Amino acid sequence: MPAPVSIRAASNADEPRITEIWEAAVRATHDFLAEDDLVFFRSFLPSIFGRLNVRVVERSGCVEGFIATAGHHVEALFVNPALHGQGLGRQLLDAVMAEASPGPAWTVDVNEQNPQATRFYERYGFVRMGRSEQDASGRPFPLLHLVLRR
Numbered sequence: 498m499p500a501p502v503s504i505r506a507a508s509n510a511d512e513p514r515i516t517e518i519w520e521a522a523v524r525a526t527h528d529f530l531a532e533d534d535l536v537f538f539r540s541f542l543p544s545i546f547g548r549l550n551v552r553v554v555e556r557s558g559c560v561e562g563f564i565a566t567a568g569h570h571v572e573a574l575f576v577n578p579a580l581h582g583q584g585l586g587r588q589l590l591d592a593v594m595a596e597a598s599p600g601p602a603w604t605v606d607v608n609e610q611n612p613q614a615t616r617f618y619e620r621y622g623f624v625r626m627g628r629s630e631q632d633a634s635g636r637p638f639p640l641l642h643l644v645l646r647r
Contacts, residue, residue, distance in 0.1 A: 500557045502585065504592045507551035507563060514560040515553070516542050518577050525578035529610040529638065537634075545573065552593055554585050564589040569597060571605040586617060602644050608632070609639040618643050 507515065519542060523535060530538075545551055549565040549572055562576035562585045571593075576585045594603060605623060607614045623643035632638045 502554050502556045502561075502588060504552055504554050504589060507546070507553045509546055511553055511560055511563075512543065512546065515551075515563050518560070518562060519573075519575050522575040522578050525581075526611050526613050527608065529608070534636070549573075550593065552589060554589050556580070556585075561585060562589060564593055566593050566597075569601050569603045571603065574605075581613075587621065590621060602646070604645070605643050606633070606640045607643060609641050615641060615643075622646060 516539065520535070520539065523530065523538070545565045549567050551563060551565045553560045554562045554576070561580055563573070564571065564586075565573040571590070574586055574589060576589075603623075604626075605618055606629075607618060609615070609628070622645050624646050625641055626644045627642040629640045629642065630637070632640055
């Protein structure tokens with residue numbers, strides 16, 4: 498039986514662990530990124546604190562995943578890849594949606610080249626509403642734009 502989890506607001510002290518989780522998860526799921534791309538995207542992580550609503554999930558006192566949202570948009574959701582498929586991502590989504598005020602439908606952008614993430618969100622209830630040839634930074638990584646239909 499998996500250890501119980503808790504979800505809480507992230508603190509600045511969580512930044513090193515969040516960075517570790519982000520990098521491990523990206524290396525496990527984003528095989529289309531070159532090392533230079535990882536360095537580029539890693540540079541954005543410190544800016545999520547104070548700008549986004551960041552929550553972490555802990556298991557046995559250790560941070561094992563995080564979600565960053567802006568309004569009703571999921572900006573980032575990453576879980577320790579050793580724990581993929583154990584429901585931590587779903588629990589993070591459930592938690593931020595439960596604490597959010599009513600508003601527009603939830604949205605997320607997913608790299609088209611990351612089918613594992615696309616399947617995760619579609620199983621949750623998100624559907625495709627569009628596609629972009631480039632990511633938000635103008636790089637040639639197509640994005641699928643998803644919206645939650647419940």
